[in-house]
Amino acid sequence: MSDIVRDFGWGNPYFLLEILDNTYHQRLAPFNIKDMIYCPDLGMDKLIEVTHKMIEETMGLKYDNIIITTGATQAANILLRVLKNDKINTVVTPPYGFPYYGDMVEKAGYVRVSNIHSLVNFNPSSIKLIDSPSNPQGIQYGSAFGSNLNTIWDSVYHNKIYTTNLSTIPEHMAMVGSYSKLLGITGARVGFIATNYHALAKKCAHECLMENATISVPSQELIIDIMDKIDLDHFLTAGKNSIDLNREEFRKIEYLFDNQPVPETGMFYCAFADKKALEILEKCGIKYVDLGDSYIRLSLGQTNEITREAIAAILKEDKK
DSSP: OOSSOEEOSSOOOHHHHHHHHHHOOOOSSSSOGGGOSOOOTTOOHHHHHHHHHHHHHHHOOOOSEEEEESHHHHHHHHHHHHTOBTTBOEEEEOSSOSTTHHHHHHHTTOEEEEOHHHHHSOOTTEEEEEESSOTTTOOOOOGGGOOSSSEEEEOTTOSTTTOSOTTOOOOOSEEEEESHHHHSOGGGOOEEEEESOHHHHHHHHHHHHHHHSSOOHHHHHHHHHHHHHSOHHHHHHHHHHHHHHHHHHHHTTGGGGTTOOOOSSSSEEEEEOOHHHHHHHHHTTEEOEEOSTTEEEEESOSOHHHHHHHHHHHHHHHTO
16 A cells, blocks of 8 residues: 555546635635624525626526525535425435435435436336536436426536536436536535425425525625636636646556546546556555445546646556
């Protein structure tokens, strides 16, 4: 085992933090201490305005209602709880999905069904939770996979950093999103629910309020300040260029994984790894997520420098 730990495990988008660090110049006082009071129930008015604009500019979509949440994880949890009733007992997801999906679904009182065919054949006693592009395979699901009844779209990777197919989306009654994968700041914990269903929005807002008693003001202020200071389209283009460089690096080691291709979309490389490949990763100190049955997930979200160095180390180790 290498003494060097190279983190390609959990989904921190280090490549975006590096770009943000070079482009965003934080004001000396990020917030006024006298403003550190509870914010409005739905979130800060300015951040809601910014989020409406961001969704329209990055996805071409408009929603009547936006509720600010503590990350996309909480947004999905809230929707699962609000939609629960005696007639709905299962949640259908794509295979794998966000690693927390299983516990989230169980905690909300459902049974999870990871069956792609169930996404197409709608069952009114089910909720569909569709991450598109998917975690970890980068698969996009179009309109055939969702409906405007009981479909939640997890859209955290749906921007031009991670895909160019922005018109491919599932039909949905509510969308959850996050600034974590858009800007790289996973630690800020700011996400949102967007929906055109007013009654659903009202229930979600109440559920969020009862859980949080409003969202962190400093975190919201940070997002507002970043979005005010950066050229978002330029930032997204730089992010896409950066992660695509990492994709090219990872293609150099596809042969170790039986030439399973690096996907063009999403933030991960998933592959079945034999004993030799796993031993090389271990010797090089590469952290990854074990998905079971020798199927592993490697993040494409490291910095370009660390990715190049890690791939070089893997190739060198393989030649020994």
